[in-house]
Amino acid sequence: MNHINEISAFPEGWYFVANRASILRENLIEKTWMGQEIIAWSDGEGHICVAEAYCPHLGSHLGPTVGGRVRDGCLVCPFHGFEFDRTGQCVATPNAPAPKAARLSVYRTREILGMVFAWWGVGGRAPQWDLPDDPPAGAEWSRLRSTKLRFRGHPQETTENSVDVEHLGYTHGYHDVAPTGTISIEGAYLRSCFDFTNVNRFAGLFNITSEVSAVTHVHGLGYSFVEIQEKTIGLDARLWVLPTPVDGTFVNLVLVSQLREIRKPGRFFAGLGFLPVRLRHRLINCFFLRQEKRYVMQDVTIWERKRYQPRPRLCRGDGPIGKYRRYCRQFYPKLQPEKPGTAEIESTRP
Numbered sequence: 001m002n003h004i005n006e007i008s009a010f011p012e013g014w015y016f017v018a019n020r021a022s023i024l025r026e027n028l029i030e031k032t033w034m035g036q037e038i039i040a041w042s043d044g045e046g047h048i049c050v051a052e053a054y055c056p057h058l059g060s061h062l063g064p065t066v067g068g069r070v071r072d073g074c075l076v077c078p079f080h081g082f083e084f085d086r087t088g089q090c091v092a093t094p095n096a097p098a099p100k101a102a103r104l105s106v107y108r109t110r111e112i113l114g115m116v117f118a119w120w121g122v123g124g125r126a127p128q129w130d131l132p133d134d135p136p137a138g139a140e141w142s143r144l145r146s147t148k149l150r151f152r153g154h155p156q157e158t159t160e161n162s163v164d165v166e167h168l169g170y171t172h173g174y175h176d177v178a179p180t181g182t183i184s185i186e187g188a189y190l191r192s193c194f195d196f197t198n199v200n201r202f203a204g205l206f207n208i209t210s211e212v213s214a215v216t217h218v219h220g221l222g223y224s225f226v227e228i229q230e231k232t233i234g235l236d237a238r239l240w241v242l243p244t245p246v247d248g249t250f251v252n253l254v255l256v257s258q259l260r261e262i263r264k265p266g267r268f269f270a271g272l273g274f275l276p277v278r279l280r281h282r283l284i285n286c287f288f289l290r291q292e293k294r295y296v297m298q299d300v301t302i303w304e305r306k307r308y309q310p311r312p313r314l315c316r317g318d319g320p321i322g323k324y325r326r327y328c329r330q331f332y333p334k335l336q337p338e339k340p341g342t343a344e345i346e347s348t349r350p
């Protein structure tokens with residue numbers, strides 16, 4: 001296997017596109033992923049559509065910056081006014097019957113707590129696995145909060161973090177990092193767990209020494225979900241780490257956090273007791289996400305300048321990097337082109 005190609009190609013999987021709320025607010029959004037232009041809109045009946053951004057008629061870009069818009073749930077091309085429904089089918093033109101063959105390529109979508117994901121398959125193939133259901137919700141869970149980063153990187157490298165135990169102490173300054181059990185792999189699902197101790201400064205006021213247990217659920221390289229249990233003050237948090245390749249060089253990484261009401265507020269809230277619970281909750285989620293972003297920025301410094309080592313010279317203290325790399329191979333299937341010279345697969349590989 002050519003590992004250099006492996007890391008430079010796009011791994012197939014489910015990737016974050018946008019939040020439902022922002023698609024509804026803007027009606028139509030455009031973005032670049034996997035080196036391709038895509039658009040997303042809502043059909044007005046609750047379905048989110050993600051499609052290629054070029055019109056099958058004469059090739060206009062369909063994004064809002066060019067004049068694409070949504071009317072009665074259909075996407076309207078800015079060039080000659082062809083209309084497309086949520087399946088991508090052209091259903092009307094201004095002066096002639098809609099040509100049956102005019103159809104936009106649409107991507108399969110899945111939604112988790114309002115986060116919209118779309119499947120990108122090698123050679124355009126259908127989803128090979130599904131994303132998990134929504135995690136249990138309840139009034140005790142805060143609203144989601146998210147932040148975005150864009151840097152030179154690759155989702156295989158960013159996800160490798162969750163099994164790279166050594167860097168947790170060395171790069172991030174965690175203490176007593178200890179894997180709890182071995183990583184488990186089942187198809188596209190990988191689970192890893194570890195405990196650590198960490199010192200955080202809250203709002204510049206006081207330090208909290210936290211004992212933390214983290215369980216990471218990886219469902220392909222575009223979707224990692226981390227369940228975090230902080231034992232000192234009884235804080236349960238959820239963190240989604242969602243890297244989407246922009247092109248062969250840059251990645252958009254969205255971090256999303258959600259917090260459960262603190263079980264043992266005690267001294268921690270001594271100075272915040274005057275705040276209503278919901279506001280306290282929001283404040284702590286904001287603080288939590290800021291801390292997580294700070295840790296990720298430490299990784300970004302490394303990621304942006306690192307080189308992929310196909311044969312890393314590992315030491316005994318490393319996590320199960322080899323196992324993780326073998327898990328990743330399934331995301332770069334080598335499909336046979338249907339006819340010699342049809343290079344749809346090659347075209348995705350820089």
Ligand code: FES
Pocket residue numbers: 055056057058059060077078079080081082
């Ligand atoms: S290019 Fe879209 S309607 Fe003509």
Ligand SMILES: [Fe+2]
Pocket residue numbers: 161167171172295296299
């Ligand atoms: Fe890290």
